[in-house]
Amino acid sequence: MKFLHTSDWHLGRQFHNVSLLEDQKDVLRQMMEYISENPVDALIIAGDIYDRSVPPTAAIELMNKTVNYICGELKTPIILIPGNHDGAKRLGFGAEQMRDSGLHIISTFEEMMSPVVIETKQAGKVAFYGMPYNDPELVRYHFSEPVTTHDQAHQFLASKLTSQFEPGHKNVLLSHCYMDGAIESDSERPLSIGGSDRVSHEHFKAFDYVALGHLHQPQKKGEDYIRYSGSLMKYSFSEQHQKKGMTLVELDSNGFNSATHIDLTAPHQMRIIEDELDNILTMGKTDANSHDYLLVRLTDKHAILDPMEKLRKVYPNVLHIEKPGMLIGIEQTLGKARLARGEIDMFNDFFLEAQQTQLSKEQSETISNVIKELTQEHKE
Amino acid sequence: MKFLHTSDWHLGRQFHNVSLLEDQKDVLRQMMEYISENPVDALIIAGDIYDRSVPPTAAIELMNKTVNYICGELKTPIILIPGNHDGAKRLGFGAEQMRDSGLHIISTFEEMMSPVVIETKQAGKVAFYGMPYNDPELVRYHFSEPVTTHDQAHQFLASKLTSQFEPGHKNVLLSHCYMDGAIESDSERPLSIGGSDRVSHEHFKAFDYVALGHLHQPQKKGEDYIRYSGSLMKYSFSEQHQKKGMTLVELDSNGFNSATHIDLTAPHQMRIIEDELDNILTMGKTDANSHDYLLVRLTDKHAILDPMEKLRKVYPNVLHIEKPGMLIGIEQTLGKARLARGEIDMFNDFFLEAQQTQLSKEQSETISNVIKELTQEHKE
Numbered sequence: 206m207k208f209l210h211t212s213d214w215h216l217g218r219q220f221h222n223v224s225l226l227e228d229q230k231d232v233l234r235q236m237m238e239y240i241s242e243n244p245v246d247a248l249i250i251a252g253d254i255y256d257r258s259v260p261p262t263a264a265i266e267l268m269n270k271t272v273n274y275i276c277g278e279l280k281t282p283i284i285l286i287p288g289n290h291d292g293a294k295r296l297g298f299g300a301e302q303m304r305d306s307g308l309h310i311i312s313t314f315e316e317m318m319s320p321v322v323i324e325t326k327q328a329g330k331v332a333f334y335g336m337p338y339n340d341p342e343l344v345r346y347h348f349s350e351p352v353t354t355h356d357q358a359h360q361f362l363a364s365k366l367t368s369q370f371e372p373g374h375k376n377v378l379l380s381h382c383y384m385d386g387a388i389e390s391d392s393e394r395p396l397s398i399g400g401s402d403r404v405s406h407e408h409f410k411a412f413d414y415v416a417l418g419h420l421h422q423p424q425k426k427g428e429d430y431i432r433y434s435g436s437l438m439k440y441s442f443s444e445q446h447q448k449k450g451m452t453l454v455e456l457d458s459n460g461f462n463s464a465t466h467i468d469l470t471a472p473h474q475m476r477i478i479e480d481e482l483d484n485i486l487t488m489g490k491t492d493a494n495s496h497d498y499l500l501v502r503l504t505d506k507h508a509i510l511d512p513m514e515k516l517r518k519v520y521p522n523v524l525h526i527e528k529p530g531m532l533i534g535i536e537q538t539l540g541k542a543r544l545a546r547g548e549i550d551m552f553n554d555f556f557l558e559a560q561q562t563q564l565s566k567e568q569s570e571t572i573s574n575v576i577k578e579l580t581q582e583h584k585e
Numbered sequence: 586m587k588f589l590h591t592s593d594w595h596l597g598r599q600f601h602n603v604s605l606l607e608d609q610k611d612v613l614r615q616m617m618e619y620i621s622e623n624p625v626d627a628l629i630i631a632g633d634i635y636d637r638s639v640p641p642t643a644a645i646e647l648m649n650k651t652v653n654y655i656c657g658e659l660k661t662p663i664i665l666i667p668g669n670h671d672g673a674k675r676l677g678f679g680a681e682q683m684r685d686s687g688l689h690i691i692s693t694f695e696e697m698m699s700p701v702v703i704e705t706k707q708a709g710k711v712a713f714y715g716m717p718y719n720d721p722e723l724v725r726y727h728f729s730e731p732v733t734t735h736d737q738a739h740q741f742l743a744s745k746l747t748s749q750f751e752p753g754h755k756n757v758l759l760s761h762c763y764m765d766g767a768i769e770s771d772s773e774r775p776l777s778i779g780g781s782d783r784v785s786h787e788h789f790k791a792f793d794y795v796a797l798g799h800l801h802q803p804q805k806k807g808e809d810y811i812r813y814s815g816s817l818m819k820y821s822f823s824e825q826h827q828k829k830g831m832t833l834v835e836l837d838s839n840g841f842n843s844a845t846h847i848d849l850t851a852p853h854q855m856r857i858i859e860d861e862l863d864n865i866l867t868m869g870k871t872d873a874n875s876h877d878y879l880l881v882r883l884t885d886k887h888a889i890l891d892p893m894e895k896l897r898k899v900y901p902n903v904l905h906i907e908k909p910g911m912l913i914g915i916e917q918t919l920g921k922a923r924l925a926r927g928e929i930d931m932f933n934d935f936f937l938e939a940q941q942t943q944l945s946k947e948q949s950e951t952i953s954n955v956i957k958e959l960t961q962e963h964k965e
Binding site for chain 2: 259262265266268269272273276277292294295297298299301302303304305306307308
């Protein structure tokens with residue numbers, strides 16, 4: 206039997222004040238096409254369906270259309286859990302009413318105890334257990350168990366599930382957590398501070414497959430069958446070289462058989478370009494992917510008047526500019542960048558570019574005095 | 586066949602900064618008990634399920650539990666439309682997936698065209714058409730029809746529905762609108778300004794029953810079978826004498842048979858008490874309903890120090906105090922209240938109450954000068 210493992214859709218996410226909804230719509234279209242052409246027994250979403258507990262209406266509409274097509278038209282069941290970005294109770298409304306239609310939203314610990322069982326020739330009965338995103342406080346309160354860390358909470362919940370495994374069933378777990386030792390990206394929201402959010406993969410070894418969500422880079426942890434599918438698309442520039450998409454999982458009569466990455470490609474990729482302005486402007490003219498979302502690192506050593514306006518003429522979706530050429534390293538202790546050039550030099554560059562001529566001696570003295578005055582005021 | 590017509594639940598509503606959720610929970614408990622003891626073929630909610638388009642989580646949970654019990658345990662279908670307070674798209678998520686379980690959320694014009702058909706021995710096939718709350722702009726945009734008023738919009742939508750009536754079917758309409766000539770209350774949010782929100786009942790005469798929502802007072806309009814059930818409970822003090830609850834509707838082979846009001850009573854009633862403070866304090870000591878939500882109108886002619894504190898000792902849920910005894914009428918043009926007594930008289934009252942003695946001549950002069958100074962400053 207085959208199912209698709211996905212996670213971290215983050216529908217409705219904004220990136221540098223740009224809505225990613227059109228990109229998300231396109232990626233979901235690719236997903237629907239894939240399932241239409243390559244039928245699977247289930248689609249899994251291991252948390253963070255939405256980017257916020259109160260998602261924008263347009264994100265809800267997109268999710269609704271996707272669900273209507275996959276469950277309604279393709280008759281493919283969807284099994285999902287809320288992640289740390291989702292509002293579990295908001296997402297869970299009507300879960301009981303939706304179940305028979307093939308949409309399984311597992312948002313409470315009660316629902317966690319009743320797996321979704323799918324029967325196939327190849328793997329017999331496969332029980333999908335959804336562990337909704339949780340923290341130690343929630344588990345301590347709900348079960349009156351003295352757990353104080355994410356690790357203990359997940360160990361406790363996993364043992365509750367494994368103790369009720371049915372003989373002969375294959376068992377799949379959905380969980381939204383941070384596996385100890387796994388690799389994080391820049392676009393995840395920390396679950397807690399200082400490493401206390403880490404969970405050992407050992408607790409999950411009894412399952413035939415563990416479909417993880419939270420970390421945005423596809424990866425396995427500890428075992429071949431304990432995996433993050435990674436996010437639907439890139440959500441930070443530092444993910445520029447990560448593969449994004451879905452994990453196609455195959456189970457057979459022995460349990461886990463294989464996991465294969467299936468690419469999904471957002472129309473706008475997120476990437477970083479580092480060069481001098483003139484080189485970037487030249488390159489942009491022939492760049493087939495000039496509509497990508499860009500972080501531009503200008504290596505020029507002189508000040509440039511309104512570089513964003515210039516860049517956007519060839520790369521319309523430059524979202525952020527950094528100027529490493531203008532910095533002498535980074536002051537590590539303070540995390541502050543110090544300007545390599547003085548204010549007067551900077552103003553000279555600006556004046557040259559704006560007026561196409563150098564400052565006269567008189568102008569130079571005047572601006573020098575103004576800057577001194579301002580600097581003095583600032584210090585006072 | 587019998588069904589219950591309700592509307593304007595407004596789950597999650599606040600009243601003078603007090604959450605009404607516990608009252609709503611109790612009223613819904615009474616509703617569930619009623620249905621459990623007196624089975625009906627459907628429960629209708631004619632809009633304003635929630636008080637806001639983004640309802641608080643606790644309101645969603647209460648709705649979820651209510652739906653689980655009525656649809657899940659009692660197997661009674663629920664048919665509902667969004668009102669002007671609801672977010673139609675937010676409320677409509679998963680509607681397609683819920684339908685088979687008996688929860689029918691009709692939140693789009695497409696869904697409006699497919700009635701929920703319930704068949705009974707007494708009345709044959711009954712088609713329930715839900716007209717989601719709409720305004721002329723929405724209808725004009727969606728259907729490219731040149732409607733400019735609520736009346737035209739509803740006339741157009743009603744004619745679309747009546748034109749597809751099936752022969753032999755009984756037809757019920759759910760609509761959330763303001764019937765021309767009907768009585769409004771203080772707790773409805775206007776649909777538009779200046780009377781352009783009124784809809785003629787004539788457009789709806791072809792239906793066998795019209796289950797209306799929006800106006801909070803139970804009433805019929807034009808025909809016995811065109812009715813507002815009124816809100817679930819009182820939502821303003823001026824509704825103190827209104828009956829609140831549900832309308833039990835009976836249809837038979839001839840169509841409309843009867844409509845009966847079924848009382849639902851919130852644990853805290855909303856009411857107005859008007860008297861002098863001392864009388865109210867005496868009455869409160871033996872008032873069996875001293876926990877009601879109260880608007881107190883003090884008729885005392887002198888200033889009283891902290892009347893709220895005194896009142897709440899006997900009536901803990903006084904939510905608002907008015908002091909008509911302290912006012913000389915209302916300046917009609919400005920809508921402003923003018924104090925009957927001067928500042929010095931007021932201070933005398935205050936001092937007497939706080940210190941149990943009159944102002945000395947010296948004190949009286951001092952305060953008089955202070956007040957003069959302040960009044961002068963204020964004028965400048």
